[in-house]
Amino acid sequence: MGRYVVRRLIQAIPVLLGATLFIFAIVFALPGDPIAALAGEKRQDPNIVNILREQYHLNDPLLLQYWYYISGIFLRGDFGRTFAGVPVSELMAGKFQITLNLALTALVLEAVVGILLGLWAALRRGKAIDTIILASTLLLISVPPLVTGFVLQLWLGVWLKQQVGVEIFPIAGITAGFKAYLLPGFVLAGSSIAYLTRLTRTSLVETLRSDYIRTATAKGLSRRRVIGRHGLRNALIPLVTYLGADLGTLMGGAVITETIFNIPGIGLQIYQGVYLREQPIVVGIVTILVLVYILANLVVDLLYAVLDPRIRYE
Amino acid sequence: MRVTKGAQIVAGTALLALAVAACGGGGTTTSNPTSGGGGDTPVRMELGEPQNLLVPSNTTESEGSEVLASVFEPLVNYDENKQVVLAAAESIESTDNKVWTIKLKSGYTWQDGTPVEAQNYVDAWNYAANQDNAQGAGYFFGRVDGYADLNPGEGKQVATKEMKGLKAVDNTTLQVTLTAPFSQFKTMLGYTAFYPLPKSAFGADGKVTQEYGEKPIGQGLFKLDKPYKKGTDQTIDLSVYDKYPAKKPTGWTKLQFKLYNSSETAYNDLQGDNVDIHDSLPASAISSAKTALGDRYQDQADAGVGYIGFPLKYNDQYKDVKMREAISMAIDRKTIAETVFSGTRSPADDFINPAIDGYRQGACKACQYNPTQAKEQYAAANGPKTLELGYNADGGHKEWIEAAANNLRANLGVEVTVKPFEKFANILDDLDAKKYKGMFRMGWAIDYPSAENYLTPIFSTGAITTGSNYAGYSSKEFDETVAKGDQAATPEEGLKLYQQADDILIKDLPYIPVYFYRNNSGYSTKVKNVKINLLNQVEWADVEKA
Numbered sequence: 001m002g003r004y005v006v007r008r009l010i011q012a013i014p015v016l017l018g019a020t021l022f023i024f025a026i027v028f029a030l031p032g033d034p035i036a037a038l039a040g041e042k043r044q045d046p047n048i049v050n051i052l053r054e055q056y057h058l059n060d061p062l063l064l065q066y067w068y069y070i071s072g073i074f075l076r077g078d079f080g081r082t083f084a085g086v087p088v089s090e091l092m093a094g095k096f097q098i099t100l101n102l103a104l105t106a107l108v109l110e111a112v113v114g115i116l117l118g119l120w121a122a123l124r125r126g127k128a129i130d131t132i133i134l135a136s137t138l139l140l141i142s143v144p145p146l147v148t149g150f151v152l153q154l155w156l157g158v159w160l161k162q163q164v165g166v167e168i169f170p171i172a173g174i175t176a177g178f179k180a181y182l183l184p185g186f187v188l189a190g191s192s193i194a195y196l197t198r199l200t201r202t203s204l205v206e207t208l209r210s211d212y213i214r215t216a217t218a219k220g221l222s223r224r225r226v227i228g229r230h231g232l233r234n235a236l237i238p239l240v241t242y243l244g245a246d247l248g249t250l251m252g253g254a255v256i257t258e259t260i261f262n263i264p265g266i267g268l269q270i271y272q273g274v275y276l277r278e279q280p281i282v283v284g285i286v287t288i289l290v291l292v293y294i295l296a297n298l299v300v301d302l303l304y305a306v307l308d309p310r311i312r313y314e
Numbered sequence: 315m316r317v318t319k320g321a322q323i324v325a326g327t328a329l330l331a332l333a334v335a336a337c338g339g340g341g342t343t344t345s346n347p348t349s350g351g352g353g354d355t356p357v358r359m360e361l362g363e364p365q366n367l368l369v370p371s372n373t374t375e376s377e378g379s380e381v382l383a384s385v386f387e388p389l390v391n392y393d394e395n396k397q398v399v400l401a402a403a404e405s406i407e408s409t410d411n412k413v414w415t416i417k418l419k420s421g422y423t424w425q426d427g428t429p430v431e432a433q434n435y436v437d438a439w440n441y442a443a444n445q446d447n448a449q450g451a452g453y454f455f456g457r458v459d460g461y462a463d464l465n466p467g468e469g470k471q472v473a474t475k476e477m478k479g480l481k482a483v484d485n486t487t488l489q490v491t492l493t494a495p496f497s498q499f500k501t502m503l504g505y506t507a508f509y510p511l512p513k514s515a516f517g518a519d520g521k522v523t524q525e526y527g528e529k530p531i532g533q534g535l536f537k538l539d540k541p542y543k544k545g546t547d548q549t550i551d552l553s554v555y556d557k558y559p560a561k562k563p564t565g566w567t568k569l570q571f572k573l574y575n576s577s578e579t580a581y582n583d584l585q586g587d588n589v590d591i592h593d594s595l596p597a598s599a600i601s602s603a604k605t606a607l608g609d610r611y612q613d614q615a616d617a618g619v620g621y622i623g624f625p626l627k628y629n630d631q632y633k634d635v636k637m638r639e640a641i642s643m644a645i646d647r648k649t650i651a652e653t654v655f656s657g658t659r660s661p662a663d664d665f666i667n668p669a670i671d672g673y674r675q676g677a678c679k680a681c682q683y684n685p686t687q688a689k690e691q692y693a694a695a696n697g698p699k700t701l702e703l704g705y706n707a708d709g710g711h712k713e714w715i716e717a718a719a720n721n722l723r724a725n726l727g728v729e730v731t732v733k734p735f736e737k738f739a740n741i742l743d744d745l746d747a748k749k750y751k752g753m754f755r756m757g758w759a760i761d762y763p764s765a766e767n768y769l770t771p772i773f774s775t776g777a778i779t780t781g782s783n784y785a786g787y788s789s790k791e792f793d794e795t796v797a798k799g800d801q802a803a804t805p806e807e808g809l810k811l812y813q814q815a816d817d818i819l820i821k822d823l824p825y826i827p828v829y830f831y832r833n834n835s836g837y838s839t840k841v842k843n844v845k846i847n848l849l850n851q852v853e854w855a856d857v858e859k860a
Contacts, residue, residue, distance in 0.1 A: 030736075037739040038365070039374070041757050042771075043782050044450070050468040051448045084366040085524065086544050094546030153579075158586045171586045172579045173548055173572065262579045264548055275708070 001305075004313040005298065012294045019290045020283050021066060027279045028062050034277035038083060056083070069280065080280030088280045091269070096288065098174060099265035102258070103250040105185030110192045111243055117193075118200020119232070125205055133201075137194035149187045149260040156183060172262035184261040188254055192246050199242060203235040210234075236307050244300030248293040252285075356551070356568035357841055357857060359591040360580040363573050367527025367544060370509040371442030371449040376759075376850060379506045381542075381550055381571060383851040385532035386510075387422060387560070389503040392763055392848040396671040398500050401560070402430075402533070404486075406503070411495035411801060416488040416503075421559035424512045425537040432482035438511035440464070440476050447521065451507035454761065457499070459491045475520075495801040497808040501764040504849065535562065535854055536569050548573050561855040569854065584836055591844055591852060593835040597656040600834060607836045615669035616850065617763060618831035619662060621756045622703070622718065626824055627778070627786020629751040631698050635823060639680040640692035641701075641753075642826040644725035645718050646683045651829050654714045658834050662827035665768050665819050669830075669848060672765030672809050678820045681827060685725040692726045700729040702752025704741050707734040711755055718828070742784060756784060756825060763848045765812040769796050773819060787824030 035052045036044060053059050057068050072078040079088035121133040140148075157171035169183045170176040207213065208231050216230045254267035266285050273281035305311045364378035370386065373379055389403040400406065404417040422430045441447055443455040445465045455461050459479025464472055479491035492499065502508065512531050517523040528541035536552035550571040554562055572589050574580040577596040583589045585606060595603055595611075603611050622645075624632040632638060647661035660668075664677040676682075701722060705715040712734065719730040733752065735741045744750035760767045770777065775793050777783035792815055799811030819825075837844045842860040845853040 032737055032740045032743065036742075037737045039450070039739075041738050041759075041782065042374075043742070043780070043784075045453050045465075045780070047445055047465055047468055048448050048450070048452060051445060054468075055448065082545075084544060085527070086367070090543070091545040094543065150578075153582055158582050161586045167586070167588075171583050171588055172574070173583070173588075175548060259576045260579055262548075262574050262576065262583075264546065264573070264575075268575055269545070 001302075001313055005302075008294075008298050008301075012291070015294065016287060016290055017070075020070065020287050023283050023286045024066050024069065024279055025062060027274065027277055027282050028065070030274075030277050032277075034058070034083070038276070052083075065279075069283065079284045082278055082281055083276065088284045091281070092266070092284055092288065095264065095266045095269050095285075098263060099251050099254065099258075099267065101174075101178075102181055102185060102188065102254060102263060102265055103247060105181040106189035106192070106250050107243065107247055109185055110189040110196055110246065113189075114193045114196030115200050115239065117197040119204065121197065121201040122204035122208070123227070125201075130201075133197060137197050140194040141191050143190075145187050145190055145256050146260070148190050149184075149257055152183055152187060153260060172260075174263055180261075180263075184254075184257050184263055187260070188250055188257045192250070196239065196242060200235065200239055203238050204231060207231050207235040233307055237304060240300055240303050240307065244296045244303075245293075247296045248289060251292060252289045354566065354568050356570040357563075357566055357591070357859070358570045358572055358589045359852065360577070360584070360589050360593065361550070361571040361573055362594075363575070364544065366450070367524065368530045368542060369449075369522050369527045370506045370511070370530075371438065371447075371451050371522075373506050374450045379849070380851055382506050382509065382530065382532070383534075383849070384536045384552060384569060384854055385425075385530055385534050385538065386506075387532070387534040387558075388505070389416065389508060390500060391504055396669070396763065396848065398504070401504075403503070406500050408499070411497045411499070411803075412492050414490045414492070414499055415483075416490065418486045418488070419559075420486065422533045423557050424514075424533050425531045425555050426512065426514060428512060428514075429485075430510060430512075430533050431485045432488040433485075434510035434512060435488050435508075436476075436480050436482045437513070437516070438509065439480055441511065441516075441520075441522065442507055443477055444472060444475060446472050451505075454502065454505065454507040457492045457494070457496055459493050461493075494797075497800055497802045497805060498762070498764040498766045500805075502762040505762050534558065535560075563855050563857055565859045566857075581836075584838055587838050587840065590838040590841045591835065591857075592837070593833065593846060593850065593852070595658075595834040595836055597658045600656045600658060603834070603836050610837050610839070612833075612835045612837075612844070612846070613657070614833050614835075614846065615660075615667065616831035616833040617667045617669040617760045617848065619665075619667055619758045619768065619827055620659070620714075620829045620831070621662075621758070621825040621827055623754050623756045623785050623825045624823075625745055625751055625753065625785065628745055628748060631751075632753070634695045634697070635821075636691055637695040637697040638823045638826065640688045640695060640697060640726065641722065642678075642680040642823060643682065643684040643688035643691070645721045645826070645828065647681065647828055648683065650714050650717050654717050655829070658832050659829035660832055662829050665816050665825075665827055666765045666813075667760075667768065667830050670760070670763050670765055670768075672812055672816075674813065674816075677816065678827060680820070680823060688725050689727065692728075697726070697728070700731065702731045702733055702750075703754070704733040704735055704744075704750060704752050705755040706736070706738040706741060708737055709757075714828075715755055745784065754784070756782075758782070765809060765816070766796065766799060769812060769815050769819070773824060785824040787822070789818060789822060792818045792822075 035049045057065050069080060072080060081087055117133050121130045124130050153171060156169045161167050170180040174180045213226060213230055216226045254265060255271050258265045258268045270282060270285050305313060361380060362377040364381060365375045366372050366378060368378060368382055370382055373382055387402040389401060390398045391401040393399045402419055402422055404419045406414060406416050408414040418432060424430060439455055442449045442452050443461050443464045458477050460477030463474050464477060466472060481489045483489050515522050515526040529538050535554060535558050537555045539551040539553055542550050552569045554567040577594050580589060580592050581595060581599045584592045624638055626632060651659040651661045663675060663681045664673055666673045703715055703719050705711040715732055719732045722728060722730045741754050758772060771781045772783055773787050773792060774796060775788040778786055795811055795815040799808045802808035802811055833846060833850060835846060840860055841857055843856050843858045845856050847853055
């Protein structure tokens with residue numbers, strides 16, 4: 001198992017290098033001069049533009065620029081600076097914390113609500129509650145987060161506060177601490193909750209039909225034990241895969257939610273980075289996101305072995 | 315009760331995640347003085363994230379300027395009648411508009427306790443103008459004698475660190491010599507670039523330090539409570555500086571800028587009384603804001619202008635002024651301003667904006683909507699059958715450009731291709747490379763509130779290479795009239811000459827003005843008497859708590 005983990009981590013190195021070079025090249029290939037574009041409609045002094053271009057190595061060929069960047073990271077632990085002169089590592093440290101808070105809130109909401117609803121629907125298969133759950137998940141999937149975000153912000157944020165006079169769900173920003181993440185977390189998790197509910201239901205329904213469940217029931221085990229120990233545990237494998245992959249998506253794909261709820265996370269930062277063609281920001285964030293994906297996948301694979309003792313890694 | 319292993323893992327992960335999220339939440343929470351009773355609750359204002367660190371000479375955009383304007387006292391300010399009034403300056407005088415003597419008012423001190431001296435201005439301005447420091451607002455000093463020495467060009471060594479036209483005569487007197495007379499020099503001095511810098515701003519290498527950029531020390535009304543970590547912090551917190559010698563706000567001492575990425579979100583926060591002043595209400599909120607805010611909604615002229623530009627330098631098709639007039643008359647500016655922009659713009663009828671002294675209502679006759687005459691004149695001028703109209707897709711311009719294109723199609727009977735570019739800079743690149751030869755949208759936000767600022771930087775021959783003259787328009791008569799205005803003995807005389815230059819533009823139409831910006835702001839029930847000045851900055855000393 002230890003060797004397996006080490007091997008997986010070593011495999012991650014070329015993936016990381018490849019991903020950084022790829023992203024670096026993509027941002028490099030975008031049209032236009034990022035320095036000149038900073039000035040908007042006013043023409044910046046061409047002299048100053050050139051000096052800044054030199055300073056950020058923008059006049060050098062792609063591979064040389066990439067070398068400056070990657071050697072900075074490995075030799076000096078320096079992720080570079082933004083055009084505004086802020087060290088990217090400093091910027092990322094703050095942003096990742098915020099996005100991680102948001103993504104984990106979403107992930108927990110997703111796991112708890114999704115699995116419970118799926119469980120409920122599976123156990124009441126064909127009944128009214130099953131239909132209601134399936135219908136409402138369909139609704140949740142079809143409404144985009146842009147809509148749920150604004151609607152929930154207006155109702156649970158603005159309207160509710162105007163009615164009761166106290167802020168129950170903060171309208172925007174993260175200054176209120178943990179509770180500020182609840183509403184955006186739910187919006188972010190919205191469609192994932194729906195997918196997970198459906199996945200849990202299907203997976204559990206299928207498992208509950210298998211022979212070993214019949215055997216367990218025939219042995220006289222309690223219903224709780226049959227469903228919990230033999231049914232749910234076996235049904236969890238696809239769910240864990242889904243949740244693991246979703247963590248990365250939740251972290252990197254929160255641009256809309258972060259904008260609506262004014263959460264200064266990496267989703268927005270990556271968008272701004274691409275927009276301003278700030279390679280250090282884009283590549284730095286993507287590198288860490290790739291790492292998150294790799295680690296989440298590793299954890300998922302290891303969890304398989306815990307869930308299903310027949311799976312062994314050597 | 316026995317808990318299954320699978321459930322243990324799920325529950326464990328969930329708990330762990332919650333704990334991490336909760337800890338993190340606590341850790342990144344900035345101190346929030348709004349919670350808790352008693353104490354002095356801040357006045358809170360909506361702000362976008364400043365583009366750069368808070369260094370005056372490198373701040374050319376509105377958000378950073380708003381913060382710096384609260385921390386620094388400018389030499390001059392602007393009153394409600396659009397006129398220059400002295401602020402940190404005791405007097406600003408010149409006999410020939412070329413050598414200017416600025417006397418500083420006494421009583422101003424830096425927020426670290428040291429006195430403000432004339433040398434602080436000299437240091438700051440020399441730093442801004444030096445190409446080695448690559449400061450965004452360096453070009454403001456282009457008229458000062460010696461600017462060229464500090465900007466010899468790329469790769470060339472800067473021989474001196476001082477402009478020869480800039481001198482501290484004594485502790486409170488500053489002498490500025492310009493390369494040529496400029497009657498509007500006084501008007502420029504209210505801008506961010508002209509703030510002084512304390513000695514402590516500079517590091518051992520002579521550059522402004524990052525620490526200073528995070529926590530600028532000014533000589534103005536407010537000082538920062540703690541360094542601003544750009545990209546991470548969601549608020550910028552300030553308190554009134556005790557030793558500020560001019561008018562202070564009554565009844566409150568703390569100011570908080572809250573950073574938003576979306577003005578819609580900020581508007582929702584305004585309705586929830588979570589932010590007190592919002593000075594850039596989104597177009598989508600205007601109709602609801604009028605009823606929801608009532609008296610607390612304000613709509614005033616903003617100095618920005620939106621144009622459609624003709625590629626005179628690149629394409630002979632647009633050479634005929636009669637044809638340009640026809641295009642101008644075919645555009646229904648009123649509908650664009652009121653419907654497309656929901657009233658956040660007003661129809662343009664001059665090259666000079668109504669917020670600025672010198673504007674004349676209805677000056678541009680060809681800016682009036684007249685589809686019949688447009689059609690006749692276009693046919694008579696034998697205008698081309700197809701037109702191109704380019705815009706940058708990143709700034710919310712698509713709607714009005716489409717509307718203008720529809721006007722041209724309907725009123726001139728021509729085919730119009732609308733061409734989106736990623737950014738404005740791409741339009742200019744493609745014009746230069748002759749890859750694009752059509753009309754283009756253009757906008758102008760002023761650098762200093764003078765009529766001259768709508769003329770020289772956009773339409774003078776010199777601005778083709780160094781300024782924003784993207785049409786490539788060149789008129790000797792125009793250049794000479796503006797130059798006469800620059801040399802005029804009094805501001806009034808200067809203004810008359812600038813208006814004459816404006817008339818030349820109206821006659822030649824290198825660009826057609828389409829709309830003037832409006833400033834749409836709103837404030838919460840907790841404050842009153844919010845006034846926004848010519849530079850779109852709040853007059854903090856006047857704001858009162860309601």
